[in-house]
Amino acid sequence: MSAPGKGGFSKAVYTRPRSLVDVKSHFCPGCHHGTIHKIVAESIDRYGLREKTIGVACVGCAVFLYDYIDVDVVESPHGRAPAVATGVKRAQPDKFVFTYQGDGDLAAIGTSEIIHAANRGENLSVIFVNNTTYGMTGGQMAPTTMLGQKTSTTPYGRDFSSDGYPIRMAELLAGLEGTAYSARVAVSTPAQIRKAKEAVRKAFEMQIAGMGLSIVEFLSTCPTNWGMKPLDAQKRVLGEMSEYFPLGVFKERKQADIA
Amino acid sequence: MSALAVSPSKRLLTKGNEAICLGAVAAGCRHYFGYPITPQNDIPEHMAAHLPALGGTFLQAESEVATINMMLGTSASGKRVMTSSSGPGISLMQEGLSYMAGSELPAVVVNISRSGPGLGGIAPSQGDYFQAVKGGGHGGYRLIVLAPHSVQEMYALTMLAFDLADKYRTPVLILGDAIVGQMKEPFVASPYDPASTVEKPWALTGCAGRERRNVKSLYLKDNAIEVHNWKLHEKYERIRENEVRAESYMLDGATIAIVAFGTAARVSKTAIQWARKEGIAAGMLRPITLFPFPKREVFELARTVDFLLVIEMNTGQMVEDVRQCTPLHDRIAFLGKPCAMPTPEEILERIRLLAGKKG
């Protein structure tokens, strides 16, 4: 069949999510933030949350959330997003609240805030973007930097004897009673993107059902600071990163702990 | 008996720390975040007991760092929010205070100060003056700073703090100390009477029926941060112009004027009463707002008295601000006592010495 010239035959099979702002991305080529933003925006739309959402942006490349997601956003100091989100949610329990944090933010400077927010079972959703480096400040070592990985502050490669090991946050948080849902996903293949969408939906459903803190860790790329072409960066996610940071669901609460 | 249930017309024998809670609740504050530290634990304990029944939130945070950021979130939601702490905890809050000043978010922070630096001690002190009035955190900002000297003022200034915070969209600090925090004295729970109600069209409540909003302190484009800094500066100038508060105590015909705040001012009142009985014309100018500082009042006073006697529970901080108010530096004397209250006897002795110098 030839391409339909008349309107009656055309059908939109894809539109930009309502909650995604129609702007050009400023992120580097091959960076996953854009894909992750879109998944978040789609899930906000799916549950009709746009007009009752308050997002919490962190410090790092992830801060630019407010330029891309068409919802109210408060900016948090570095690592403090789970505390800021706690303050928002406690003041407005009927609203939908999520944080969007990078690995330096959540897994280094903000470990205290994420662990205690999870342990309190704060009814929040956390989008955690792990690209094994500090993107905005120019590629320094992150708490998730792989052993042997060269960064601007591990010029000879990360060495466990002086720098410790890459930290697996999804597993760590799954071990806390207050965590309702914890999963790790990637977005390097269409199949992975489908799974990632499922995970984010599940995380959002947890909050809607009042189950406690939900977190989805995304394995993500930083071609610029990794010194890789975008395609090679995808391969790294599929290869060594997925080996050390296994994809999967680490905790899924079935019932709320409500007395 | 619930302290919150008593009739407003009656005198109550109440602890300063509790009066702060009563003032906060009267002013509509229903959200409190905090972390335990001596000598202010009565405040979180009181709030934990009473806020839930009022439909509010009490949350003991994992740290003061988390506390101030929880406040940031609640304030961004458009709600009145308070915390209390002491020196070491207030230091941990400086990051969040800077962000809140930059994001123009109202909040009330109470410092029932103790001795420092470091872990210091729990003795009453005014060593946090510089931290309170000069900004405290990074980037150049001011907090409005209120200094109560009685239980009545702990109550009234807390209500005022919420009004000023909302009016100017800025954090307000109440600088007390262990004496005014721990002491009990009669006070009247006068009804809350806000000067005006402030709308919060900037609050983040979900973008139903409107454009999305951001609350942020990051300004990367062109000269946006410079513009923002000038905007904040203009706000601080308005505060300086409109919000100075000070008490004149027995200044009629005074030749020696004490300048002191908080507990140091309170103790000075006894010494002034004694000095007057001896025929020495002593009085006091007591700054109630430390920022904005009563510059004009100090300038005028310095011209009419023989001596300004600055008294502080530290080794000399506010005295630097007093020196900036007047060129008559040879009229400024200082009595400092770090980490302890000066006694009325010590103050009287210094008053006598100054009176002798002139006489």
Added chain:
Amino acid sequence: MTGDIIMAGFGGQGILMIGNLLALTAMEEGKHVTYFPAYGVEMRGGTANCTVVVSDEEIGSPVVGRPKGLLIMNGPSMEKFLPMLASGGDLIINSSLVEERQVTRDDVRLLPVPADDIARNKIGSRQMASMVALGAYVARSGIVKLSTVFDCLPKVISKKYEKFIPLNVTALKEGAALAGFHA
């Protein structure tokens, strides 16, 4: 009437309770009053003390270096506070627990009160010892009226214990009698 007093003893002896009661009584009589308790680490280790200042004028310092009154309920408090008492000041000691020879000054007006003995033997409750001591101090100093103290008892004693109010009145009277005051 103007006066100030430091009260000190073991935690659990009711020091803060009688300090509060005295302050409340002064307030009811329309006086200026402050009450300042020891706080924080001072409270650890089981000691308790508080300062009450009563005045017809606005009170400056709620803490006093030379109190006109001292109420001592145990031995360790004597060592700590006796040097501070103003010359000619009133010294009430719980002579059931504090030996009179511990009073190393002769420029003060000593009133030994066997508070624990009276509480246990005459009133039947050791808990009443601090009330006996307060009764003695109030009668000796005249800082407030004993009858106003009676009136204020219901404000410091919770509903649960209100049946003990008459016992407290008896204790206050016993103490006052030792100071030569008979209600």
